[in-house]
Amino acid sequence: KFVGILFAGFILTKSGPVVLEFNVRFGDPETEVLLPLLETDLYEILMACCNGRLDEIKIKFEDMSAATVVIASKGYPQSYSKGFAIEKLEEASKLEGVTVYHAGTQYIDDQCKSNGGRVLSVTGVGKDLTTALRNAYKGLNSIEFSPSHHRKDIGAKALNAPLRIAVLASGNGTAMGPLLEAIRDKKINAEVVAIISNKKCAPALEKAENLGIKGFYISSKGKSREEYDSVVTEQMRDFGVQLVLMVGYMRIASRQFCKDWAGRCMNVHPSLLPDFAGAMDLDVHSQVIEAKRSESGCTVHFVTEVVDGGEIIVQKRAPVGADETPVSLKNKIQPLEGEAFVEAVRLFIEKKIGPGAKKSFSYKDAGVDITAGNDLVERIKPACKSTKRPGCEADLGGFGGLFDLAAAGFDSSETILIGATDGVGTKLKVAQAVRNHSGIGIDLVAMCVNDLIVAGGEPLFFLDYYATGKLSIDDAASVIESIADGCKIANCGLIGGETAEMPSMYKSGDYDLAGFAVGAVKRGDVLPRGVSVGDVVLGLPSSGMHSNGFSLVRKIFESEGIDYNDFAAFDKGRTFGEILLEPTKIYVKEVMPLIKEGKVKALAHITGGGLVENIPRVLAKDQSVHINVAESDWSLPPLFRWLKEIGMLGQEELLRTLNCGIGLVLIVSKDVAKEIACQLNECMTLGVITQRNNDEAQVI
Helix, strand or coil: CCCCCCEEEEEEECCEEEEEEEECCCCCHHHHCCHHHECCCHHHHHHHHHHCCHHHCCCCECCCEEEEEEEEECCCCCCCCCCCEEECHHHHHCCCCEEEEECCEEEECCEEEECCCEEEEEEEEECCHHHHHHHHHHHHHCCEECCEEECCCCCHHHHCCCEEEEEECCCCCHHHHHHHHHHHCCCCCEEEEEEEECCCCCHHHHHHHHHCCEEEECCCCCCCHHHHHHHHHHHHHHCCCCEEEECCCCCCCCHHHHHHCCCCEEEEECCCCCCCCCCCHHHHHHHHHHCCCCEEEEEEEECCCCCCCCCEEEEEEEECCCCCCHHHHHHHHHHHHHHHHHHHHHHHHCCCCCCCCCCCCCCCCCCCCHHHHHHHHHHHHHHHHCCCECCECCCCCCCCCCCCCCCCCCCHHHEEEEEEEECCCCHHHHHHHHCCCCCHHHHHHHHHHHHHHHCCCEEEEEEEEEEECCCCHHHHHHHHHHHHHHHHHHCCEEEEEEEEECCCCCCCCCEEEEEEEEEEEECCCCCCCCCCCCCEEEEEECCCCCCCCHHHHHHHHHHHCCCCCCECCCCCCCEHHHHHCCCCCCCHHHHHHHHHCCCCCEEEECCCCHHHHHHHHHCCCCEEEEECCCCCCCCCCHHHHHHHHHCCCCHHHHHHHCCCCEEEEEEECHHHHHHHHHHCCCCEEEEEEEECCCCCCCEC
8 A cells, every 4th residue: 555645747649648657756857846836845745645634635836837957967868977066056046936956966075976867957936837947947057067968948849839718708708709710720829728607508608518618617606706716716727727718707706816817817898998897788888878979899908806997908999870779789899809809819828918928128117218318418518518629619419529639729740649537436425425416527527637737738628427327317417517617627628428327237326437538748748757856846735635535534434423414623614525525626727837838847646645656656766755844835634634533544544545635746947946836826845856765765
């Protein structure tokens, strides 16, 4: 006497299903595909078998689909080798809807290796067979095992199998006639597998018998609506029904029925819904005539708890004659019901409606709003136009920005172009936190054009790149308008840019910036040039933090629990956010005249690395700078003193991370140093160029 669980293997033949075998092995793919769907505890089932209580157990399976693909050793079922490494099993097992079963495997020194013909089985579970197969192959393809092979056509026939339809009818079921004809003529890939009625003598059941379709009468006597619908649902699931059609079905579906068959149950109503919802048969047509409508028709809609209130799928229309009667109107509308059902079923098969519907996407659905982008361009055009200078018109709309060197006063044969690119770093996080973007564009321009003048270049034009998760026209316009402000300060044209909306790259509200500047310098005037011992080092003050060191600053604020909206004790009247967001100073107008007069030998833009790493970039290897802090006018500004104290920053860390109040360094001849220092606003004499001794630091 056998006690336990058997599984049966079937094959579908033209004569019907045939049993191939009964088996008990849970390691076979036949069981591995079912186990993830089992809702009832397997242990309870096994114990019930052992104790003879199987009749007490209600075995339930999830209303889902599953598919299993076997990974076999190369050569199986003939000769094959063992001992090949299998990788990424854990990653595959963590995928949603994926279960990985071991068969011919063994672990050697914590390494999973092949040890048989059938090595692994990967089961995918999903709302339908398509999803289940997709998950199974997704899990399989994430596993690294070679040499191996597997079937690539699992479920192919099932995916192309006819749609299995059940018809619920209380009367003649006339509207299913055109559907049956379309099926017979192979115009749609479907089959009616069952016709169910709540009326024992319903003509629809007689039609079922004549057509060789299974027909069922289910009595509602003594059953609540929920109980009756439960019996109907169980009957349809036994037949593998995928779509339910209500054809003259005179029952209101229960809440659970609507939930179980959501998006898979259709009803036809003899009016153009939502008008005349709730009425039936001749009453509907009478109401249409009484309302003096010139047009009527029928509606196929999904069934929901709201009677005749589900999503409309198809509507067919017909004119209402002047002498129309309810009967004549019914005779006119009824043939349209069958046509509407055929069209609705075709849409379901094509996955244009229903749970498996393929949604039609737009760029906006993906998070990119082209209209908003166009609106932004229109808004910023005046700001860009305001940066016009000799050589460019600063017009937007073309595929590229144009610049005429000759119009800007440069002889192309004697001109060298200089390019610079930069960003604003995590200063953006502060701007985004306090919702103040009005100066961040000036920072972007400054970080680029200040690098141009270091090489002696006059800024000519600028381009920007603005990337965001969700485009806010106000935020983006504020940023780009401030870029235009920076371009005007630097006397360069804003001739183009790019706005990229990338929802998968950035969170909503976040954005990033990059700037690109091009300048020109006459051949022979490129800096640095002729720096020698005895030259004087001058410094121009920064406007604050500029755009470097913000990762350190933000770390200090986070550690100390300081909010950007808190007021700074060292600068009464301003918040930390206002102080930190002070735009980077642009030095073009101050320094460019001196460069053109040939009075500047070298410049150093003090950015990341501070004084100690940026000044050496313009010095020879045998030169150094001695900065005499005591004799200079340079002192650490309040913001930097506060950061040093609150962050407990050492001298070296402070000098190589922050600008410490010096934004630009000039190296000039001793004989013009005093003249230039007087000419430049707040210029500081920092020190002199000296001969470097061996490997000593270049900034002392």
